Amino acid sequence: MDTLETRELRYFVAVAEELHFGRAAERLGMAQPPLSRAIQQLERRLGVCLLERNRRGVRLTGAGEVLLHEGRAALDATAAAARRTRRAGGADNPGGPRGRLVLAVKAAASHELLRKLLDAYAAEPGSAEIEVLPCGICEQEELLRDGRADVALMHTPWNSLAGFDSEALTTEGQVAVLPAGHPLAARATLSLADVRDVPDLPLARWPTHGTYAPGPGPEIHNQTQLAQLIALGRTVAVVPDSARSWLWAEHTAVPLTDAPPVVTHIVWPAHSRSLALAGLVRTAARL
Amino acid sequence: MDTLETRELRYFVAVAEELHFGRAAERLGMAQPPLSRAIQQLERRLGVCLLERNRRGVRLTGAGEVLLHEGRAALDATAAAARRTRRAGGADNPGGPRGRLVLAVKAAASHELLRKLLDAYAAEPGSAEIEVLPCGICEQEELLRDGRADVALMHTPWNSLAGFDSEALTTEGQVAVLPAGHPLAARATLSLADVRDVPDLPLARWPTHGTYAPGPGPEIHNQTQLAQLIALGRTVAVVPDSARSWLWAEHTAVPLTDAPPVVTHIVWPAHSRSLALAGLVRTAARL
DNA sequence: CGCGGTGATACCCGGCAGGTATGACAGGAC
DNA sequence: GTCCTGTCATACCTGCCGGGTATCACCGCG
Numbered sequence: 001m002d003t004l005e006t007r008e009l010r011y012f013v014a015v016a017e018e019l020h021f022g023r024a025a026e027r028l029g030m031a032q033p034p035l036s037r038a039i040q041q042l043e044r045r046l047g048v049c050l051l052e053r054n055r056r057g058v059r060l061t062g063a064g065e066v067l068l069h070e071g072r073a074a075l076d077a078t079a080a081a082a083r084r085t086r087r088a089g090g091a092d093n094p095g096g097p098r099g100r101l102v103l104a105v106k107a108a109a110s111h112e113l114l115r116k117l118l119d120a121y122a123a124e125p126g127s128a129e130i131e132v133l134p135c136g137i138c139e140q141e142e143l144l145r146d147g148r149a150d151v152a153l154m155h156t157p158w159n160s161l162a163g164f165d166s167e168a169l170t171t172e173g174q175v176a177v178l179p180a181g182h183p184l185a186a187r188a189t190l191s192l193a194d195v196r197d198v199p200d201l202p203l204a205r206w207p208t209h210g211t212y213a214p215g216p217g218p219e220i221h222n223q224t225q226l227a228q229l230i231a232l233g234r235t236v237a238v239v240p241d242s243a244r245s246w247l248w249a250e251h252t253a254v255p256l257t258d259a260p261p262v263v264t265h266i267v268w269p270a271h272s273r274s275l276a277l278a279g280l281v282r283t284a285a286r287l
Numbered sequence: 288m289d290t291l292e293t294r295e296l297r298y299f300v301a302v303a304e305e306l307h308f309g310r311a312a313e314r315l316g317m318a319q320p321p322l323s324r325a326i327q328q329l330e331r332r333l334g335v336c337l338l339e340r341n342r343r344g345v346r347l348t349g350a351g352e353v354l355l356h357e358g359r360a361a362l363d364a365t366a367a368a369a370r371r372t373r374r375a376g377g378a379d380n381p382g383g384p385r386g387r388l389v390l391a392v393k394a395a396a397s398h399e400l401l402r403k404l405l406d407a408y409a410a411e412p413g414s415a416e417i418e419v420l421p422c423g424i425c426e427q428e429e430l431l432r433d434g435r436a437d438v439a440l441m442h443t444p445w446n447s448l449a450g451f452d453s454e455a456l457t458t459e460g461q462v463a464v465l466p467a468g469h470p471l472a473a474r475a476t477l478s479l480a481d482v483r484d485v486p487d488l489p490l491a492r493w494p495t496h497g498t499y500a501p502g503p504g505p506e507i508h509n510q511t512q513l514a515q516l517i518a519l520g521r522t523v524a525v526v527p528d529s530a531r532s533w534l535w536a537e538h539t540a541v542p543l544t545d546a547p548p549v550v551t552h553i554v555w556p557a558h559s560r561s562l563a564l565a566g567l568v569r570t571a572a573r574l
Numbered sequence: 575c576g577c578g579g580t581g582a583t584a585c586c587c588g589g590c591a592g593g594t595a596t597g598a599c600a601g602g603a604c
Numbered sequence: 605g606t607c608c609t610g611t612c613a614t615a616c617c618t619g620c621c622g623g624g625t626a627t628c629a630c631c632g633c634g
Contacts, residue, residue: 003293003297003366004293004368004369005292005293006290006292007292009365009368010290046376048372049376050372066372067371067372070367070372070434073364073367073368073558074364074367074368076364077363077364078290078291078293078361078364078365079291080357081354081358081361082333084353084357085335085337085353086350088335088349088352089334089335089336089350162452163450163451163452164450164557269450270449270450270451271356271360271449
């Protein structure tokens with residue numbers, strides 16, 4: 001009578017994202033009429049109008065917005081249930097590996113810490129196998145939510161940690177990375193205002209969920225590209241202390257006095273009950 | 288091919304909780320054979336053995352345990368999606384009430400704070416209607432997860448806050464509530480060890496998720512009952528400072544020196560995006 | 575005024591969810 | 605041993621509903 005099926009949620013999320021029944025149906029691999037009917041049924045069953053059909057296109061109502069957000073969360077949760085169950089399935093042999101953990105890390109961040117953590121955990125008795133999944137910083141939350149990863153190393157203030165359990169591991173300051181020859185590179189320290197307003201060195205921009213904030217600086221896709229652009233004297237970047245390990249000879253790092261400190265956390269889904277995960281977190285907390 | 292339907296999750300959770308196909312089928316309002324078949328299909332599709340069928344009864348495998356936990360979370364999420372969408376449906380008229388918020392509070396806790404919060408929020412321009420949902424302290428987390436409530440006032444260390452966003456509001460100490468005539472009632476302060484080891488006054492026990500921890504003290508169902516048992520000289524209780532407001536003349540409250548402080552938080556689902564909720568949290572933070 | 579593009583409707587069909595009847599098997603009472 | 609009982613699995617049937625195709629109704633636009 002009143003329990004949503006995941007099929008219905010999948011359909012609605014597709015329509016709400018495309019705002020177009022035809023395209024949504026194509027994405028779902030089905031014809032348009034059954035999709036229309038399914039959405040109508042959904043609206044009737046919920047007793048709520050989800051979409052506003054103007055003759056030209058479709059718009060979300062308030063309730064539609066709510067269902068889009070909540071539905072995505074629910075779909076993530078069911079996908080996570082399936083994935084984690086599948087992964088737990090192989091490890092039914094007692095005495096064998098106590099499961100496998102997937103650890104999501106931002107590519108090339110916290111090398112040092114990651115190495116120490118993996119070594120220390122591998123030395124624990126009865127430790128599980130750890131699969132390291134490199135990814136962009138914005139994907140980590142999604143990976144944890146939909147079960148593709150079990151645990152992640154995240155960095156505030158960039159990641160939000162909302163909805164997860166976490167434990168802080170290390171704190172570090174931030175530095176400005178400048179071309180070695182630049183006048184500012186001679187300074188002992190800088191402030192954020194200093195590096196934001198250099199007319200010949202616009203601040204590099206990183207993508208957030210695939211899109212770039214507006215600004216004069218170049219759009220950065222990866223760390224190598226950033227390093228090159230700095231070396232060429234085209235931009236400046238603000239990065240955590242530990243990033244000094246990948247600097248070139250043509251780079252100079254100057255400490256920033258007023259940049260927010262970067263805290264590395266180990267993060268996992270709040271309801272997790274995995275023994276292997278508990279062991280990894282305990283090991284991390286002892287580092 | 289690989290996406291779980293909520294129907295399958297509902298079925299599996301029922302079987303995993305009952306550990307008995309017949310009873311689970313009855314609970315689900317269906318016959319046993321289709322249920323058996325559905326679970327077999329689920330196992331085949333996941334490629335994982337979930338249940339160990341010994342001729343006498345059923346047991347969960349490791350993967351089954353995982354699916355029970357994750358599946359419950361997924362079912363809660365879909366139920367929350369349905370409920371929140373339904374509730375958002377009424378408020379489609381712009382200019383009308385900006386939605387309605389359901390606030391879960393432990394019955395009879397934080398009277399004072401609640402009153403101040405409701406008054407302050409009602410005075411805000413454009414504030415939503417607040418429905419107060421009294422409940423036991425253990426139900427609050429479930430209510431938030433499955434969408435029956437949007438926001439709650441919780442009290443650490445009893446509630447866990449894991450998986451939610453929260454903001455601390457007030458901190459208070461705890462007191463021991465004793466019969467007025469008892470020798471300990473004459474003391475200016477007490478320690479936890481003092482009240483735990485009184486032979487004639489065993490510490491009252493509150494239920495946790497419907498069950499009681501073992502111990503000598505009486506099992507308490509509600510606050511009135513507790514008050515009466517204390518007045519009769521049958522038990523002693525440890526409660527937050529603010530509970531002084533409901534004490535009887537026959538009660539004496541003595542501050543505890545080493546009890547953990549009780550922090551009242553306002554708590555909401557981490558992914559919530561409701562304007563009304565944001566307003567309420569802002570109001571609470573200013574108190 | 576036709577034409578293209580949108581979502582809705584009408585109708586049909588096949589698969590699968592669900593029911594009933596029954597089987598297979600283990601354990602207990604005697 | 606032989607019942608009987610309680611368990612889950614199998615066999616088979618049926619009706620519903622999810623999905624497909626064809627078509628309609630409507631609007632905006634050249």
